[in-house]
Amino acid sequence: MYILAIETSCDDTAVAVLKNGRVLVNLVASQEKLHADFGGVVPEVASRQHLKAIYPLVDLALKKAKLTPKQIDRIAVTSEPGLLGSLLVGINAARTLGYLWDKPVIEVNHLLGHVYAGFINNKIKFPLVALVTSGGHTELVLVRKHGDYKYLGGTKDDAAGEAFDKAAKALGLEYPGGPAISKKAAAGRVGKVRLPRPMMDEGLDFSFSGLKTALIRAKGKKATPQAKHAVGQADLAREFQEAVVDVLSTKLMRAAQKYEVKTVLLGGGVAANKRLREEVARKAKTNKLKLVVPDFKYCTDNAAMIGVTAHYKKRI
Ligand code: KG4
Ligand code: ZN
Numbered sequence: 001m002y003i004l005a006i007e008t009s010c011d012d013t014a015v016a017v018l019k020n021g022r023v024l025v026n027l028v029a030s031q032e033k034l035h036a037d038f039g040g041v042v043p044e045v046a047s048r049q050h051l052k053a054i055y056p057l058v059d060l061a062l063k064k065a066k067l068t069p070k071q072i073d074r075i076a077v078t079s080e081p082g083l084l085g086s087l088l089v090g091i092n093a094a095r096t097l098g099y100l101w102d103k104p105v106i107e108v109n110h111l112l113g114h115v116y117a118g119f120i121n122n123k124i125k126f127p128l129v130a131l132v133t134s135g136g137h138t139e140l141v142l143v144r145k146h147g148d149y150k151y152l153g154g155t156k157d158d159a160a161g162e163a164f165d166k167a168a169k170a171l172g173l174e175y176p177g178g179p180a181i182s183k184k185a186a187a188g189r190v191g192k193v194r195l196p197r198p199m200m201d202e203g204l205d206f207s208f209s210g211l212k213t214a215l216i217r218a219k220g221k222k223a224t225p226q227a228k229h230a231v232g233q234a235d236l237a238r239e240f241q242e243a244v245v246d247v248l249s250t251k252l253m254r255a256a257q258k259y260e261v262k263t264v265l266l267g268g269g270v271a272a273n274k275r276l277r278e279e280v281a282r283k284a285k286t287n288k289l290k291l292v293v294p295d296f297k298y299c300t301d302n303a304a305m306i307g308v309t310a311h312y313k314k315r316i
Pocket of ligand 2: 110114134135268269300301
């Protein structure tokens with residue numbers, strides 16, 4: 001069973017080929033440089049670039065997999081959520097190829113894709129709680145079995161990745177902000193500044209916009225009235241990262257406890273954050289939970305996760 005998967009929901013054109021749920025080829029044509037000057041994704045620019053990139057990338061993926069279109073059994077494509085213009089390029093490409101090659105097209109939800117990224121190269125036991133944190137989403141999902149999902153909580157305002165991006169902008173760092181903050185944070189010192197942990201003690205929802213405001217307020221201030229200099233950029237980046245990691249990891253553990261699961265799973269671009277991976281691993285060990293974390297390349301947007309979701313979808 002060969003699946004060709006297409007993902008174009010945001011600013012990465014991605015195509016993958018899977019054989020029986022195993023990834024054979026995983027290609028990502030990143031638009032990062034194209035949007036960096038604007039400090040964020042420009043939807044119009046993104047859709048136009050997807051249009052240019054999609055068919056050559058499909059050709060390349062087939063070539064690398066040493067397959068002809070005839071050998072493909074199904075085409076998987078991200079159908080929602082995402083930037084409409086970007087999504088439409090992928091959906092149209094998938095439907096056109098499906099029509100030309102006479103293959104079924106399977107539509108896949110992008111967030112579910114981020115959950116299923118954990119299933120690539122991993123054996124997983126249900127039930128589990130997944131934390132999907134990306135540029136557009138911060139969500140806790142209970143997965144009882146394939147096809148049985150329950151939304152447990154999510155952000156009330158900014159997504160965690162969005163908060164990283166906005167915080168980076170406030171600190172004058174480049175886009176995307178997640179990797180930029182985490183690089184800067186490596187030189188930061190703990191305890192030089194304290195930022196809030198929004199909604200830490202209650203429930204399974206999140207809020208990050210206040211944290212971003214607190215960071216902007218702390219900028220330029222001294223740690224103590226006696227201090228000679230304002231708190232450094234690296235110290236701020238470090239504390240910001242700590243605050244986000246604290247909240248995310250605490251709520252994931254709370255959800256696991258409440259729903260009595262033995263497995264927790266991370267997904268989405270922010271799951272590429274080393275500090276988050278480290279802290280979740282520490283807490284999971286303390287709570288005797290099995291932790292599943294995708295490879296870095298399957299955390300940020302990719303088509304392999306869309307293909308693997310379609311692989312399990314067809315078996316429901
Ligand atoms: O999943 P993704 O590639 O695209 C969306 O579906 O949004 O996630 C992108 C987000 C961006 O906000 C980016 O800043 C964040 O993931 N990100 C990170 C890291 N790498 C990417 N955030 C924190 N630490 C990282 N290392
Ligand atoms: Zn994503």
